[in-house]
Amino acid sequence: MSTTLELPPASGAWREGDDVGRRQFVTLPAPLRLEAGGELPGVRIAYETWGSLNAAGTNAVLILHALTGDSHVAGPAGPGHPTPGWWDALIGTGRALDPADWFVVAPNVVGGCQGSTGPASPAPDGRAWGSRFPLVTARDSVAAEVALADALGVDRWACVVGGSMGGMRALEWAAMEPDRVERLFLLASPAAASADQIGWAAPQLAAIRSDPGWNGGDYHDAPAGEGPHRGLGVARRMAHLSYRSGYELATRFGRDAQDGEDPLHGGRYAVESYLDHHAAKLVRRFDAGSYVRLTEMMNAHDVGRGRGGVMEGLRRVTARTLVAGVSSDRLYPLEQQAELAAGIPNATELAVIDSPYGHDGFLIETPTVSALLADLLAG
Numbered sequence: 001m002s003t004t005l006e007l008p009p010a011s012g013a014w015r016e017g018d019d020v021g022r023r024q025f026v027t028l029p030a031p032l033r034l035e036a037g038g039e040l041p042g043v044r045i046a047y048e049t050w051g052s053l054n055a056a057g058t059n060a061v062l063i064l065h066a067l068t069g070d071s072h073v074a075g076p077a078g079p080g081h082p083t084p085g086w087w088d089a090l091i092g093t094g095r096a097l098d099p100a101d102w103f104v105v106a107p108n109v110v111g112g113c114q115g116s117t118g119p120a121s122p123a124p125d126g127r128a129w130g131s132r133f134p135l136v137t138a139r140d141s142v143a144a145e146v147a148l149a150d151a152l153g154v155d156r157w158a159c160v161v162g163g164s165m166g167g168m169r170a171l172e173w174a175a176m177e178p179d180r181v182e183r184l185f186l187l188a189s190p191a192a193a194s195a196d197q198i199g200w201a202a203p204q205l206a207a208i209r210s211d212p213g214w215n216g217g218d219y220h221d222a223p224a225g226e227g228p229h230r231g232l233g234v235a236r237r238m239a240h241l242s243y244r245s246g247y248e249l250a251t252r253f254g255r256d257a258q259d260g261e262d263p264l265h266g267g268r269y270a271v272e273s274y275l276d277h278h279a280a281k282l283v284r285r286f287d288a289g290s291y292v293r294l295t296e297m298m299n300a301h302d303v304g305r306g307r308g309g310v311m312e313g314l315r316r317v318t319a320r321t322l323v324a325g326v327s328s329d330r331l332y333p334l335e336q337q338a339e340l341a342a343g344i345p346n347a348t349e350l351a352v353i354d355s356p357y358g359h360d361g362f363l364i365e366t367p368t369v370s371a372l373l374a375d376l377l378a379g
Contacts, residue, residue, distance in 0.1 A: 019080035062170075110136050143176075165298050204234075207232075207234035242331040323337045325353065
């Protein structure tokens with residue numbers, strides 16, 4: 001029999017009073033002025049660090065996460081961190097980002113749900129922001145992270161690293177603050193969101209907004225099982241298909257039935273069970289409102305907006321740049337990384353990560369990613 005404890009929470013966000021884990025916090029000294037108009041008061045950024053800033057201030061590396069990532073790049077799951085570090089193999093003794101050599105900083109994006117101000121966070125009136133939380137663009141996230149860098153005493157990043165949505169934010173860091181970014185590592189991300197990518201996002205947003213538990217975005221005080229977890233789960237299933245390749249799914253699952261089930265009598269195929277599993281995990285660690293707002297952040301991404309077009313936007317970047325794409329990525333295909341490598345003045349030749357895992361290859365193929373990052377840092 002199901003119990004209330006087994007039901008998904010209304011939001012999987014980190015909340016005030018939860019264990020902070022490795023998080024540290026900084027509050028912006030002034031309201032965050034937003035690209036789309038208006039401002040966001042009382043913005044707080046949650047972040048994690050590894051290593052220490054050296055006396056010269058030359059060893060700081062900024063890592064920016066993707067849509068459902070957070071500040072917990074490395075380390076085990078535990079109190080305050082429901083999942084292990086999502087790029088754990090990059091940080092540690094003897095790894096590309098050895099804390100003995102590098103000061104690594106990883107913030108949770110504004111609009112996220114793991115400690116930074118987002119839809120699940122309390123607004124000045126004490127209630128969750130919910131539907132009142134505004135659109136935050138990649139440029140807004142950079143403006144907030146500039147305040148974080150200032151608070152940490154980082155005048156110039158030795159490298160800014162990001163994949164997928166993190167790559168969008170990393171690109172904007174280099175375009176907005178070229179004097180503060182020495183090196184740039186972009187993975188599986190575009191100069192601007194395409195019609196195809198906005199199209200992939202549209203049914204995901206519709207799934208969440210059509211869930212009765214969405215309640216227009218104001219659901220954060222709902223009891224367990226009464227939030228928009230069904231819509232968020234459907235969105236995750238769609239997204240996860242775009243994150244993997246058809247080849248991998250075919251070779252991994254084929255047309256196999258899930259163990260103990262018969263699709264001819266109401267059972268699931270193995271690939272359906274796989275998607276169900278990922279949906280069930282996400283709804284317990286993520287917030288539907290953050291999923292909506294961050295998806296809108298990605299849809300709005302365009303380095304050329306207000307700058308004379310994409311090529312002019314890319315020319316603003318002065319950092320020594322490495323762009324990498326995944327051979328089987330059907331969400332952010334290689335031609336988009338080729339555009340970045342061709343348009344950024346100090347970019348090297350496009351690096352192709354040969355992988356069957358699709359877009360997620362930038363997270364899975366860590367030996368290759370580590371080697372690329374180590375080469376960039378050594379140069």
